[in-house]
Structures are given as C-alpha cells and as structure tokens.
Amino acid sequence: MSISIPFNRPCLAGNEYKYIAEAIANGHASGDGPFTRRCHELLEKELGVPKALLTTSCTHALEMAAILLDCGPGDEVILPSFTFVSTANAFALRGAKIVFADIRPDTLNLDERLLESLLTERTKAIVPVHYAGVACEMDAICKIARQHGTRVVEDNAHGLLARYRDRYTGTFGSLATQSFHETKNVHCGEGGALIVNDPGLVERALIIREKGTNRSQFFRGQVDKYTWVDIGSSYLPSDLLAAFLLAQLEGRAEIQRRRQRIWKSYQGNLCEWAQARGIRLPVVPEHCEQAYHMFYLILPSLSYRQALIAHLKAQGILSVFHYVPLHCSEMGRKCAARETACPTTEDLSSRLLRLPFYNDLSETDLARVADAVKAFEFRN
Numbered sequence: 001m002s003i004s005i006p007f008n009r010p011c012l013a014g015n016e017y018k019y020i021a022e023a024i025a026n027g028h029a030s031g032d033g034p035f036t037r038r039c040h041e042l043l044e045k046e047l048g049v050p051k052a053l054l055t056t057s058c059t060h061a062l063e064m065a066a067i068l069l070d071c072g073p074g075d076e077v078i079l080p081s082f083t084f085v086s087t088a089n090a091f092a093l094r095g096a097k098i099v100f101a102d103i104r105p106d107t108l109n110l111d112e113r114l115l116e117s118l119l120t121e122r123t124k125a126i127v128p129v130h131y132a133g134v135a136c137e138m139d140a141i142c143k144i145a146r147q148h149g150t151r152v153v154e155d156n157a158h159g160l161l162a163r164y165r166d167r168y169t170g171t172f173g174s175l176a177t178q179s180f181h182e183t184k185n186v187h188c189g190e191g192g193a194l195i196v197n198d199p200g201l202v203e204r205a206l207i208i209r210e211k212g213t214n215r216s217q218f219f220r221g222q223v224d225k226y227t228w229v230d231i232g233s234s235y236l237p238s239d240l241l242a243a244f245l246l247a248q249l250e251g252r253a254e255i256q257r258r259r260q261r262i263w264k265s266y267q268g269n270l271c272e273w274a275q276a277r278g279i280r281l282p283v284v285p286e287h288c289e290q291a292y293h294m295f296y297l298i299l300p301s302l303s304y305r306q307a308l309i310a311h312l313k314a315q316g317i318l319s320v321f322h323y324v325p326l327h328c329s330e331m332g333r334k335c336a337a338r339e340t341a342c343p344t345t346e347d348l349s350s351r352l353l354r355l356p357f358y359n360d361l362s363e364t365d366l367a368r369v370a371d372a373v374k375a376f377e378f379r380n
C-alpha cells in the first residue's frame with residue numbers, strides 16, 4: 001500500500017514565493033543579504049538575545065560552538081546518548097571526547113541528576129538537548145555548570161519558542177543551536193542558527209562563520225581590508241534560503257497554533273487507550289511550555305513497536321522510531337571518554353514511536369491516524 005499520510009511534509013507559511021522572488025530581484029543571492037539580516041533581527045528581538053546568526057544547519061551551528069569554546073584533545077563534553085549524531089560529532093570533530101549521559105525517564109532529556117558524577121576537571125561543556133521541544137531542567141544544569149566553571153551549549157534543534165519557567169529555551173547557555181531542517185516547526189529545507197548569549201563570543205562567532213576572516217568587520221567599516229584571522233568555515237546560508245525562512249518565522253504564531261491543535265488532538269484521542277495498555281504519552285512538566293514539535297508513544301516493547309509500525313504502514317500511514325543510542329554506536333564507542341551506563345536510553349529508544357506530525361495535517365487525517373493506532377491489536 002502506498003503512503004497517504006507521510007511522517008512529515010514540509011509546509012508553507014504564505015510568503016515564501018514572494019520573498020524568494022524579492023531575494024532574486026535584490027541581486028544578493030549569497031549570504032548575509034537583506035533577508036538574512038531580517039531573520040537575525042526577528043530572532044534577536046523575539047528571543048531577546050544579543051546575537052542570532054543563521055547557519056547552513058544546526059549541525060554547523062554545533063560545529064561553530066565547538067570551535068568557539070576551543071574544544072580539543074584533552075577536553076570532555078557531556079551530552080545525552082539519546083540525541084542526533086551531530087550533537088556529539090561536532091565536538092568529536094575537534095578532538096574532544098564525549099561523555100554520554102543517560103536520560104530522564106519522563107521527558108527523555110539529559111538527566112541532570114547524573115551530571116555531578118560525570119563532570120571532571122576536563123569537562124569543557126555540557127550540551128543539553130531539549131527533546132521534542134520540552135525543556136531540560138535548566139536551573140539545575142546551569143547551576144552545576146557555573147559551580148564547575150564549564151559552559152552550557154543548548155542543542156535546541158527541536159525547541160524554537162519553547163519555554164522553561166517563562167523563558168525561551170536557547171537563551172540559557174553561553175551558546176544555543178537551532179535547526180530549520182524541513183522536519184522542524186519552522187524550516188527552510190536545510191538551515192540552522194547559532195544563538196550567542198555570551199556577548200564576549202559574538203565577534204569570534206562572526207569570524208568563524210566567515211571562513212575565519214574578519215570580513216564582517218570590513219563590511220562594518222572597522223578595518224580597511226579583510227584577512228584570515230582564525231579558523232572557520234563557510235557556515236552562512238544563501239539569502240534565498242533566508243527569504244524562505246523569513247516567511248516561516250513571520251508565520252510562527254499560526255504554525256505553533258496548528259501544531260498545538262495536532263498535539264492536543266493526539267493526546268485527547270489516545271490518552272485513555274494508552275492508559276489501558278500501559279503505553280506512555282509525552283510528559284510535559286508544569287513549568288515547561290513545549291514547542292509542539294512531535295508526538296510520540298512509549299510502547300510496551302520493541303516487537304510491539306515493530307508490529308504497530310507495520311500495522312500503520314499497511315493503512316498508508318508512516319510512523320517512525322527515533323535516535324539509536326549513540327553510546328552503543330561504533331563511532332560513539334571510539335569517541336567516548338569512558339564507558340558510561342545509559343540503561344534508560346537503551347530501554348526507551350527501543351520502544352519509542354513517532355506519529356505523523358506536520359502543520360497541514362488535516363482533521364480527517366489526524367483522526368485516521370488515531371483510529372488506526374487504537375484499532376491495533378498486538379499478537380505476540
């Protein structure tokens with residue numbers, strides 16, 4: 001059977017074609033043109049941060065963070081095993097070793113209660129990931145980081161516009177990274193941003209993003225020629241992508257409204273069914289305002305999950321699992337500072353299933369997915 005309800009569908013907010021046409025007419029197709037500037041201003045104003053810099057991906061924003069913090073051989077970086085490869089790879093690229101932390105069983109976020117036991121004098125940074133756009137326990141994480149003189153880099157790939165105690169995620173760490181990949185709430189196909197919360201890191205971030213040159217100082221008239229002053233790479237996206245992204249960012253309120261409706265509909269529709277079967281739905285603590293990025297189920301077993309994926313697929317519905325624990329991967333083993341136990345990660349990652357979730361998911365299709373899930377009978 002062909003898939004009629006995909007897992008994700010990149011949606012438009014309204015002004016994408018118009019802005020891209022304007023960007024083409026502007027004659028500035030490379031990076032840091034007028035649309036990039038407008039995206040920066042919008043993000044800085046909305047989040048209340050000193051500097052937001054568009055990047056070609058969240059992966060690249062994480063790589064910039066690793067360079068900015070001078071991560072290298074002899075350093076350790078603590079991050080959850082339950083995350084995307086890039087969270088770890090960005091630091092491994094610089095030669096730092098990774099300390100894989102287990103996750104909390106409720107939010108699936110880095111378990112802050114384990115941090116004290118994982119920190120050493122070599123810890124350069126803690127990288128919490130706000131999984132599914134539900135905030136990590138930032139009070140505890142920032143306090144521990146402060147006490148140990150280590151930096152926090154928030155991987156906020158899922159969490160644009162989520163809040164922790166009324167403050168946006170991505171505004172707690174020295175640095176934070178956003179993703180605008182097509183699977184995210186707000187997207188431009190491939191894209192990201194580095195949020196620089198520590199004003200002392202802004203100038204160097206601009207240099208690293210521009211191939212290690214002081215080109216942005218030259219454009220600001222601060223130097224009369226630009227030259228190679230640091231390491232860096234080409235991390236800035238084309239202004240055509242920024243034009244697409246601006247349309248999405250401006251449409252953020254409507255995007256969030258639609259996604260909230262989808263999330264609440266799944267929850268309302270599935271909570272009794274789930275309770276009766278020992279199936280868990282996402283947990284959002286009282287003090288967290290989530291980003292409505294995804295809806296997942298924690299099923300009783302791996303075989304239950306495989307059978308439910310097949311059952312939904314037979315009805316044209318695509319559901320997917322998520323991260324494979326990094327500490328068990330070939331590269332994760334090579335990059336680990338030492339072996340750490342992550343039993344909750346191993347258990348929950350094998351039982352988690354994500355349901356179709358995109359802005360244009362219609363009421364009819366939403367009901368079709370929920371009905372198909374509820375009609376599932378597991379036979380061992």
Ligand SMILES: Cc1ncc(COP(=O)(O)O)c(C=O)c1O
Pocket residue numbers: 057058059060083084086087129155157158178179180181191192
């Ligand atoms: C937690 C996390 N960090 C980083 C990334 C990488 O994002 P990008 O595709 O924008 O590089 C992802 C991808 O989905 C992710 O889930």
